[in-house]
Amino acid sequence: xxxxxxxxxxxxxxxxxxxxxxxxxxxxxxxxxxxxxxxxxxxxxxxxxxxxxxxxxxxxxxxxxxxxxxxxxxxxxxxxxxxxxxxxxxxxxxxxxxxxxxxxxxxxxxxxxxxxxxxxxxxxxxxxxxxxxxxxxxxxxxxxxxxxxxxxxxxxxxxxxxxxxxxxxxxxxxxxxxxxxxxxxxxxxxxxxxxxxxxxxxxxxxxxxxxxxxxxxxxxxxxxxxxxxxxxxxxxxxxxxxxxxxxxxxxxxxxxxxxxxxxxxxxxxxxxxxxxxxxxxxxxxxxxxxxxxxxxxxxxxxxxxxxxxxxxxxxxxxxxxxxxxxxxxxxxxxxxxxxxxxxxxxxxxxxxxxxxxxxxxxxxxxxxxxxxxxxxxxxxxxxxxxxxxxxxxxxxxxxxxxxxxxxxxxxxxxxxxxxxxxxxxxxxxxxxxxxxxxxxxxxxxxxxxxxxxxxxxxxxxxxxxxxxxxxxxxxxxxxxxxxxxxxxxxxxxxxxxxxxxxxxxxxxxxxxxxxxxxxxxxxxxxxxxxxxxxxxx
Numbered sequence: 001x002x003x004x005x006x007x008x009x010x011x012x013x014x015x016x017x018x019x020x021x022x023x024x025x026x027x028x029x030x031x032x033x034x035x036x037x038x039x040x041x042x043x044x045x046x047x048x049x050x051x052x053x054x055x056x057x058x059x060x061x062x063x064x065x066x067x068x069x070x071x072x073x074x075x076x077x078x079x080x081x082x083x084x085x086x087x088x089x090x091x092x093x094x095x096x097x098x099x100x101x102x103x104x105x106x107x108x109x110x111x112x113x114x115x116x117x118x119x120x121x122x123x124x125x126x127x128x129x130x131x132x133x134x135x136x137x138x139x140x141x142x143x144x145x146x147x148x149x150x151x152x153x154x155x156x157x158x159x160x161x162x163x164x165x166x167x168x169x170x171x172x173x174x175x176x177x178x179x180x181x182x183x184x185x186x187x188x189x190x191x192x193x194x195x196x197x198x199x200x201x202x203x204x205x206x207x208x209x210x211x212x213x214x215x216x217x218x219x220x221x222x223x224x225x226x227x228x229x230x231x232x233x234x235x236x237x238x239x240x241x242x243x244x245x246x247x248x249x250x251x252x253x254x255x256x257x258x259x260x261x262x263x264x265x266x267x268x269x270x271x272x273x274x275x276x277x278x279x280x281x282x283x284x285x286x287x288x289x290x291x292x293x294x295x296x297x298x299x300x301x302x303x304x305x306x307x308x309x310x311x312x313x314x315x316x317x318x319x320x321x322x323x324x325x326x327x328x329x330x331x332x333x334x335x336x337x338x339x340x341x342x343x344x345x346x347x348x349x350x351x352x353x354x355x356x357x358x359x360x361x362x363x364x365x366x367x368x369x370x371x372x373x374x375x376x377x378x379x380x381x382x383x384x385x386x387x388x389x390x391x392x393x394x395x396x397x398x399x400x401x402x403x404x405x406x407x408x409x410x411x412x413x414x415x416x417x418x419x420x421x422x423x424x425x426x427x428x429x430x431x432x433x434x435x436x437x438x439x440x441x442x443x444x445x446x447x448x449x450x451x452x453x454x455x456x457x458x459x460x461x462x463x464x465x466x467x468x469x470x471x472x473x474x475x476x477x478x479x480x481x482x483x484x485x486x487x488x489x490x491x492x493x494x495x496x497x498x499x500x501x502x503x504x505x506x507x508x509x510x511x512x513x514x515x516x517x518x519x520x521x522x523x524x525x526x527x528x529x530x531x532x533x534x535x536x537x
Contacts, residue, residue: 028040028041028043032065034063034065035065035066035068036065036066036068036085037060037064037065037066038051038060038064038066045064046060046064047060047061047062047063047064048060048061048062051066056086056087057086057087057089057110058081058085058086058087059072059074059079059081059085059087066081066085067081067085068081068082068083068084068085069081069082069083071095071097071104077111077112077114078104078111078112078114078134078135079106079110079111079112080093080095080104080106080112087106087110088106088110089106089107089108089109089110090106090107090108091105091106092104092105092106093105093106097134097136099134099136102135102136102137103136103137103168104135104136104137105122105124105129105131105137112131112135113129113131113135114131114132114133114134114135115131115132115133115146118145118146120132120146121146121170121210127169127170128169128170128172128210129164129168129169129170130142130146130162130164130168130170132146132147132148137164137168138164138168139164139165139166139168140156140160140163140164141156141157141159141160141162141163142160142161142162142163142164143159143160143161143162144161146162157178157202157204157235157236157237158235160212161211161212162206162210162211162212163176163178163204163206163212170206170210171204171206171210172206172207172208172209172210173206173207173208174205174206175203175204175205176203176204176205176206177201177202177203178201178202178203178204202237202238203237203238203240203266204232204236204237204238205223205225205230205232205238212232212236213232213236214232214233214234214235214236215232215233215234216234217234218234220232220233220239220258221233222258222268222301228267228268229267229268229270229301230260230266230267230268231258231260231266231268238260238266239258239260239266240260240261240266241259241260241279242257242258242259242260242278242279242281242282256302256303256305257279257282257302257303257305257321257322258297258301258302258303259274259276259295259297259301259303261274268297268301269295269297269301269303270297270298270299270300270301271297271298271299272296272297273294273295273296274294274295274296274297275292275293275294275295276292276293276295277289277290277291277292277293278293278321278323282321282322283321293323293324294323294324294372294376295318295322295323295324296309296311296316296318296322296324303318303322304316304318304322305318305319305320305321305322305337306318306319306320306335306336306337307331307334307335307336307337308329308331308334308366308378308401309334314377314378315334315377315378315401316368316376316377316378317329317331317337317340317366317368317378318337319337319340320337324372324376325337325340325368325376326340326368326369326370326371326372326376327340327341327342327343327367327368327370328340328341328342328343328346328356328365328366328367329365329366329367329368330356330363330364330365330366331363331364331366332362332363332364333364338362338363339363341356342370343370343386343387343388343389344387344388344389345389346388346389347388347389347390348388348390348391348393348422349390351419351420351421351422352419352420352422352424352532352533354408354419354420356420357407357408357420363407364402364403364406364407365402365403365406365407365420365421366378366397366401366402366403367379367384367386367395367397367401367403367421378397378401379397379401380397380398380399380400380401381396381397382394382396382404382413382414382416382423383396384396384397393422393423394422394423394425394449395418395421395422395423396413396414396416396418396421396423397421398413403418403420403421404418404421405417405418405419405420405421405422406420406421407420408420409438410424410435410436410437410438410533411438412437412451415450415451416445416449416450416451417435417437417443417445417449417451419533423449424445424449424532424533425445425446425447425448425449425532426445426446426447426461426532427447428447429462430447430461430462430463430530431446431447431461431462432444432445432446432447432452432459432461432467432530433445433446433447433530433531433532434467434474434477434527434530434531434532435531435532435533436531436533441473442473442474442527443472443473443474444459444467444469444474445532451472452467452469453469453472454469454470454472455470455471455472456469456470456487457469457470458484458485458497460484461530463479464479464480465477465478465479465480465530466478466479466481466484466485467530468485468497468514468515470497470515470516474527475497475514475515475516476497476514476515477527477530478499478514481499482501482502483499483500483501483502484500485497485498485499485500485514486498486500486510488510490510490513494513494516495516496513496514496515496516497513497514497515497516498510498511498512498513498514499511499512499514
């Protein structure tokens, strides 16, 4: 229904709540061609005056005609009189005005709600609405001063502070999902300091006053809502990907980063893992290639970075921006990430020679499971199997995860020797090999890396050569001898190992002296072809 609009000058009458000359006599209504008129008990025609009947209010215009279907201004307030002439009260009306069709709400006193000074929010049936100075109910984005944001500007939400639905209800203590396709498609990627081009939707939260939560422009604003944490930028947009806990414009390498679950409502990641790629600021190349990694946040939502961290009983390594690392990791203790190398890029010789220590000898060497999708935890123990470029080898790492033989040393563990984590083993085709330990002592190991010990012991390798062990040390190496050397004391009382030749007469079978417990010597003492690794140069 359309209603005619009557523009009246301000009338000198009392307000509805302070009526001093309202008429309460018996009804004396007369209908004319122009409408209804009222005569009081003195038969005086009434005009510009209020009249109450059966709890309803009516108004007689300056022409003495009762207002019907009239939206009018009386003493600076707006009223609406329905088809039967009764004043609209405590109700909504959609009315046609010179500026278009608008919704109005008329209070119990009949006055249309409108903006008064800086007060533009009104409560109706426990819901909040915004009205302008003409009483129009507003919808869409509203600025700080209660004015509708110009629909022609770019990015309405950047100017808007409040938002009213199509039915006028203002968002209060509630989420709002907003999508401006023009702004997103045409402008989003070009806005300096934001990455809205990656957003598929925009979420806002409005507090108990109906204001959107937003940062001050320098720091992400983090708020707990219903027991979960959320972050909001300077435009009030809920973060749905990476953010920085310090200045928004800073890089994630110099500030703590946080991650918000955009795909499940923007909740801040806390004490959980997430598989995703970094932001443009964190790593432009991985961002461009969408190279995903595992990331982990602490109880405050800060992403672990540049450290080895204990999580649910296992330790994990994180690089300088927080990507979980697998394979060989170099770190300065647990505090500073130094570098990472993939096992398939290294050979066993690299570990024997220690060429990977270009990262610096201050670093410690660790190994993390290469099952990136399902594990990635630190590996410990003396039987860790790792596939290198030249085969599968056994490595050893102590309970703290550091490699045995760390930093190019030789270290004994579980009756084996290790260098840079690699267990030193004899070639399977030979069976026995020689390790010169950190003290410069020659030791014999087998093809499983086990140290061969004994007070007076001789072993024969698969080349047919003899290795003489005295008090756990290699004392002599005999190559090409057909008979096993034997311990003997000669006529002069010299005790030790001698060459033995069964083809000689019985009393002459012990020939040249080889070694006693203090001497390394005898024939074939050049054992360089048997040495697995020498001491650190």
